[in-house]
Amino acid sequence: MVRFILLQALAFCGHDESHTSSNKGNFLELADWLKMRDEGAKNILDNASRNNFLTSPYLQKDMCEACAKQTTKAILDEIGDKKFSILVDESHDSSIKEQMASVLRYVNSKGHVIERFLGVENVLDTT
Structure with missing residues (x-):
C-alpha cells in the first residue's frame, strides 16, 4: 500500500x-x-x-x-561499478525554505543515459 x-x-x-x-x-x-x-x-x-x-x-x-x-539501494545496485555523475540543484519553495535536489546520471548496459532522482533536502544555505 x-x-x-x-x-x-x-x-x-x-x-x-x-x-x-x-x-x-x-x-x-x-x-x-x-x-x-x-x-x-x-x-x-x-x-x-x-x-x-x-x-x-x-x-x-x-x-x-x-x-x-x-529505492536508493536498487539504484546503486543498478549502477554497480560504472561511472556516474551527481547533479545537484538548489531552489526555494513557496515558504522560502532553501532546498537541494540530487540526481544520479549514468549510462546503462544498453548505452542509454539514465537519470535517477534521489531526493530533496532542506538546507540552511545553498552556497
Missing part, C-alpha cells in the same frame, strides 16, 4: 478518517479495498490492536524512508 501511494505521489491521510467518513484518505481507503479482496489482509487489519492501524504520521514517515532507502 505504501509503495503504491508513493508511486502515485498521493497524500496518506484525508480530512476525516473516522469510521463513518465517506472518504477516509488514501491509506485507509486502500486498506479497506485490500481487505475486500484479500482474506489474509482482512484478518490482519481487522484484528490489529487499536494502536496498530499504521495511521501515525511518524510511522508513515518511517515507512516512506524505508522505501526511499530500498
Whole structure:
C-alpha cells in the first residue's frame, strides 16, 4: 500500500478518517479495498490492536524512508561499478525554505543515459 501511494505521489491521510467518513484518505481507503479482496489482509487489519492501524504520521514517515532507502539501494545496485555523475540543484519553495535536489546520471548496459532522482533536502544555505 505504501509503495503504491508513493508511486502515485498521493497524500496518506484525508480530512476525516473516522469510521463513518465517506472518504477516509488514501491509506485507509486502500486498506479497506485490500481487505475486500484479500482474506489474509482482512484478518490482519481487522484484528490489529487499536494502536496498530499504521495511521501515525511518524510511522508513515518511517515507512516512506524505508522505501526511499530500498529505492536508493536498487539504484546503486543498478549502477554497480560504472561511472556516474551527481547533479545537484538548489531552489526555494513557496515558504522560502532553501532546498537541494540530487540526481544520479549514468549510462546503462544498453548505452542509454539514465537519470535517477534521489531526493530533496532542506538546507540552511545553498552556497
